[in-house]
Structure formats: structure tokens, C-alpha cells
Amino acid sequence: DGGITQSPKYLFRKEGQNVTLSCEQNLNHDAMYWYRQDPGQGLRLIYYSQIVNDFQKGDIAEGYSVSREKKESFPLTVTSAQKNPTAFYLCASSMKGLGTGELFFGEGSRLTVL
């Protein structure tokens, strides 16, 4: 079945450590996104990519980095520069261009900094 796979589902990290969250999709979608979710704040866009080897900052990119070396994969690295990294992270994808913009989401990764 087509879908988006995020791993790990739960992750614990010590302060000062970088951590990478995986996101893989087999929907043949061009665009991929990373959102951060905090209680009461909805979803905030971190980074997005509309084509391989290209990506743009979203609203809260500071302290995060991404790569898009393959169409199927869009990993997110939470760096030690991110001041408050504990959150629920959601990866999504969509068809590019003149589509309706509907996003398909993964199951999420919950990061806790100890």
C-alpha cells in the first residue's frame, strides 16, 4: 500500500545531541514537508521541498536541517541549536503543481529531550 513512513515513532535525546528523523514515501509525490506540532499551536511548517536537491525554509526553520537526495526520502535533522526541540514531528507529501494541495501525512515522530 502507498503511504508515508516515519521513523522512529518515539525518540529520546540528551541536550546537545543532533538527531535525524526519517521520512519515506512511495506515493510518487514530488513535494514533501516537515511540520512541528505543539499543544494548542496547530502545525507549523519547518521545511519543504518541491523537487529533488531543492528545499525551502518554512516558518520555523532555525535549528533544523533537511536534505532531498531522492524523491522518496526527506530526512529532518534536529540540531543542538534548536532551543526547544521536544515536540511531535509530522512529515507529509503532496503532488506538485496544479493539484489541490491536499497533504498526505505520516504517523509522526515524538521527540523528547531529556
Next chain:
Amino acid sequence: AQSVTQLGSHVSVSEGALVLLRCNYSSSVPPYLFWYVQYPNQGLQLLLKYTTGATLVKGINGFEAEFKKSETSFHLTKPSAHMSDAAEYFCAVRGMTTDSWGKLQFGAGTQVVVTP
């Protein structure tokens, strides 16, 4: 820029009663609007969407929403709540300007509690 406001961060409804979740949007061009549902510790699932055409949109699980341009609203309703409707619901608008094209702007979410 597009934005959405969801009225009420928490809604409590009795099983069998009407579910009404409010969403107002801001957009300088005709919007594309979405409602998503999220169950605990899971991703978001699309309930329904409005792009063009009929203003009353039917979605999954018995939900529907009506696009009202004059009121800049896209409220979500379900005639009879079920225990399984307990979840968080998000309204979203698609970016339609050059720098926001294709990106969704989400509301803060409304948590729905269903009581027996």
C-alpha cells in the same frame, strides 16, 4: 497571506448530538479549504476539502462542511456524534500567492470530547 481561525480549542458534545466546529479563513483570492482529523499520537487524515464548485462538501465518517464566501467560513458539522469522533480537528487553507503556493496554513485545532 492566507490564514485560518478555529473558534474554540475544546468542544464537548453528547453522543448522538450535533457536532459543529467553526473555522473562518482569510484569503485575498478564492481559497482551497480543508478539514483534517487527528487521533492521539497519529498523523492527520483528510476529512474533506473544498476547491471549486458545490459549496456543500461531504466527507468521510458522516462529516460535511459548507463554504460561505460572504461569511468567510468553512464550518464542519456532523448530525449525530459517535464516541469514535473524539479527536482533534484542524482546518487549513492552501496558499495561493506566489510565495505560499501549495503550502497549507493550519488553524490551532479543536479538541472534541464525546460524552455518553
